[in-house]
Amino acid sequence: MKYNLRKTDDGSLLPEMYEKFAKMACGLHNRIQGKTRHRNRIVKHQTNLATLLVVKLASTL
Incomplete structure (x- = not known):
């Protein structure tokens, strides 16, 4: 996965990018908690993906 990170001139992330990551x-x-409509399709490996x-996000910041 590749994220299009928009950064300010000094190389720090724009505030809306943090918001985007928080939402994701x-x-x-x-x-993972199974609160979506497709409860039966929740796969255990999603926890690992998260x-x-x-x-990955922490390492890019």
Whole structure:
């Protein structure tokens, strides 16, 4: 996965990018908790994906 990170002139992330990441993490968390319509399709490895995503985001910041 590749994210199009918009950055300011000094190389820091724009505030809306943090918001985007927060929303994505929130969505993943809800999916893992099984709060979506397709409860039966929740796969165990999504937890690992969320962890990987958070680690990946942390390393890019």
